[in-house]
Amino acid sequence: MTTSNLHDMTVAELAQALKSKQVSAVEVATGFLARLGGNPHNTFLDIDSEVTLAQAQASDARLAAGTGGLLEGVPVAHKDVFVTRDFATTAGSKILTGYRSPFDATLVQKLGASAQGGAGMVSLGKLNCDEFAMGSSNENSAFGKVTNPWDTARVPGGSSGGSAAAVAARLTPAATGTDTGGSIRQPASFCGITGIKPTYGRASRYGMIAYASSLDQGGPMARNAEDCALLLSAMCGPDLDRDSTSLDVAAEDFTASLNQSLEGLRIGIPKEFFGEGLAADVRAAVDSALREYEKLGAKLVPISLPRTELSIPVYYIIAPAEASSNLSRFDGVKFGHRAKDYTDLVDMYKKTRAEGFGNEVKRRIMTGAYVLSHGYYDAYYLQAQKIRRMIADDFQRAFTECDVIAGPVAPSVAWKFGENANDPVADYLADIFTLPASLAGLPGMSLPAGFGAQGMPVGLQLIGNYFKEAQLLNAAHRLQQATDFHLQKPAGV
Template sequence: MTNDTALHDMGVAELAAQLKDKKVSSVEAARHFLARARQHQALGAFLSVDEDATLAQARAQDALIAEGKGGPLAGVPIAHKDVFVTRQWPTTASAPMLDGYRSPFDATIVDNLAQAGCVTLGKLSCDEFAMGGANEHAGIAPVGFDAPQPVRNPWDATRVPGGSSGGSAAAVAAGLAPAATGSDTGGSIRQPSSLCGITGIKPTYGRASRYGMIAYASSLDQAGVMARSARDCALLLSSLCGPDIDRDSTSVDMPPEDFTRHLGEGVKGLRIGVPREFFGEGLHADVRAAIEGALKEFEKLGARLVPISLPRTDLAVPVYYVISPAEASSNLARLDGVRYGHRAKNYADLVDMYTQSRTEAFGEEVKRRIMIGTYVLSEGYYDAYYLQAQRIRRMIADDLQAAFKDCDLIAGPAAPSVAWPIGSKTDPLDTYLSDIYTLPASLAGLPGMSVPAGTGDAGLPVGLQLVANHFQEARLLAAAHQLQQATDWHLRRPSL
């Protein structure tokens, strides 16, 4: 039997093999990670756990493994970002508006991973309604706390883990879970993966079902996975993705795909585009040095670096912060205290009930984005702001397609800096700018990922972003895997 003290150092692939060979049981693995979550609850990563529910799932997987009927991920523990609804755990999106909500069904991606054999450890903190880039805007108290807390970066507990999937990134980096789900609207998987030194991937828009995902911006939201390595992400993504056209109108009608199939292929001759706009003003010197070092590793493996231009990169932030708040304003309108969400106890009439309920239950960042979104959709401003932003969004997508004529993948930093101290960014725009490099792929619906690429100042992680054309996740993961075969950046762990 495997010594369980080493379980949290295993990746998904290794742990799945140990479980299949009965060297460790699913119940043992589940208990180990639940204990890890309790031991390190000061990080604030988990919003809810239910040990009985987790162990019941684990026992069921052990029974299937004993019969030789286990799925590809049989018994592997996973934790879910709290924007994916679950029957056995509360789902709040870290929002007081949804405090205590229990869904009557599981999100499609939760169900898909369960069908593959994954065992749910619990739900993970995020920025309220996934609106934020630091996980400082969580409105629900994490396990072990009496009041809402920011999630803390396992590499330095005084710093942010990134957002909005900060709880997912922190949990994986700290070994509280071998893998986690995340959602990525403008970089919410890739940026925290960079800041926490793990691997995370957002697939092509439409690859993963949005059914059961609490919506932020529907034309941008996409589910993905976060783990230690590209191999682990490939295994998870193969089970997570698949068509769901009857329940999600944006789901792509493509059969499930084995994203591990190209992992053994080298990168010799691969053309990697390097956008000059990603290496200009705003990129911190320590991050630049780490990214350039990672690109040199690709060259050593036989890839060819190709200078490219994405001339509208500087417009990605304003475009995103017109379109996403507009969609958020529409999506969150249903949360009015009548049928959904928190209802104020004291109010004079119907309008006052709406006002009081939403004032009490929405956080400041959510209110800010609702107000921006309502403004840009209002009469007299729709054409000037929202319609114009959609036009520029198309131009940004066209820039990326033009670049792919000269390269196979695009590479650059996932974030302009390493993790910053909690509370140090008081101007919201400073946090918005941390997504400058991830936004173009989101606006274009392209698959993108962040892989560890060394360290910057204070020994903090730096992530290399890789972007591929639509439905080229297998190529993306293969390139990342080859880099990880040649380097050890993804194997480094924070000292908790």
């Protein structure tokens, strides 16, 4: 085996090549580090080749001893909202410039060194993202925008845009992302890769810098469903001592049912996902994917999710409210950026936060503080929580008629940089199809379904009932066995 094509191999292929000694972990790590020179598409925020190669050497020793983990020696990169001891963690914000955590996030541990019970993956570094995971375009990072490998004039999606772009550009075979309102699924769609958000609470949130605590959920991003199944198998499992939102649900091998027949699978098609506002090119690609499912034996069932439109106002009340509380800890006292000139403690708070936070973060903090303020809590926040419950109930009614729900991830393909610069609400509206599942805490994923205008990728969204990740991954894998959209890559990659 030559090392020149290692970047084109999937997670599963690399894992097999490493276990069979066709290539070493150091060779794999060295090959990927060479591709990171110049930081293509501004995807990485921190790289340390010494750390990466030391991890690879340790993996080779375990592989030689026959004690390697599930994914021993396979490279991964982490979204910069997961704290790490060996790399700086900034959450894409100036206020955390240079911050280094004294511990690793649980998800980082679970994928990391097998000597500590992890899957044995080797970290390539930390990936760019919208500041504190707030955004749909990756234009909000304090360290510069990430560009889409399919067209560098277009956004990669957000907030996990660095993760999606890095996987699409073959800079890493896998990456972690977080999904609060669609931040794994939407950039996966825009960059032509696969990503899954598990049921809320299945993967630990410990060590994930919080944006909206009742919504944030980590998950894997890779090129295909098989790789996502491998990664998710390593990520999930209870973390009850460290994460109060962790579910006491045992880890699961999500690869076990990947090849099950789809004969008789009922796929629900929400009429609200196919109405006015959905671009014709996106609809054509999604419709084509749905026809493939029919060929595979699945049955398309019309359903309704009547409160879909309400998910946007509900989300943009609840999420900013939680953000205003979570981000109060960034005040310049204990860690991160501190203003240089101030007269007293209050002045230091004000100047530190004004200098450290970007415009979108400030906007959401102010919105959240407003809806939680005296006189508005009942009118806005409490009502939003009631409608959130109704949105979750809509899904449960739908799942009496179908097994899986399918539709578009976003109303359009990736837009050009600056198109929504003066209209943040336009970015918010792009989340209309991903927000409902997030508000309900359901698992959802995006997989390549074709191409739209200017050859830009289009993603198909699959939503499952609670703890039905295996069913989603099976449906995605079978479609990918019948199509080749997930095999396509940007020009020049």
